Amino acid sequence: MIGYVGSMPGKVFKEKEFTLVKKVLASGEIIENHNHPGFTVLVTVVKGEIKVLLNEEEDREFEPGKVLKFDGDNFISIEAIKDSEFFVTLIKKNE
Numbered sequence: 001m002i003g004y005v006g007s008m009p010g011k012v013f014k015e016k017e018f019t020l021v022k023k024v025l026a027s028g029e030i031i032e033n034h035n036h037p038g039f040t041v042l043v044t045v046v047k048g049e050i051k052v053l054l055n056e057e058e059d060r061e062f063e064p065g066k067v068l069k070f071d072g073d074n075f076i077s078i079e080a081i082k083d084s085e086f087f088v089t090l091i092k093k094n095e
Contacts, residue, residue, distance in 0.1 A: 012087070019090040025050070025080035036072030039090040043068040043076075048084025053077045062086075 006012035006022075013020040023031070025048075033056065043052065045062045053059045055074050061081065062068060070076070072090065 017092050021088045025084050027080050027083050029080045031078040033075050033077040035075045039072035041072045042089040045086045048082040050084050051079045
């Protein structure tokens with residue numbers, strides 16, 4: 001098989017250089033403060049609207065078509081403003 005299509009929530013792809021995770025949150029659901037040391041992180045919203053808080057000081061709201069990039073050494077928490085789906089891409093940093 002040349003290509004693989006993944007669509008279920010959870011880990012979609014895990015490779016040596018990156019991991020792609022699909023998250024599905026109901027309105028009001030929260031992902032607690034955490035970080036991803038050693039990775040560059042991309043958060044891509046495909047449905048709904050989320051509020052992201054970085055390092056408990058910088059907050060932003062994202063809707064479909066928006067992408068957030070940050071250094072995974074920083075902390076992130078996420079709250080779903082509406083029922084939401086988004087992808088988190090963890091890209092291993094070159095040390």
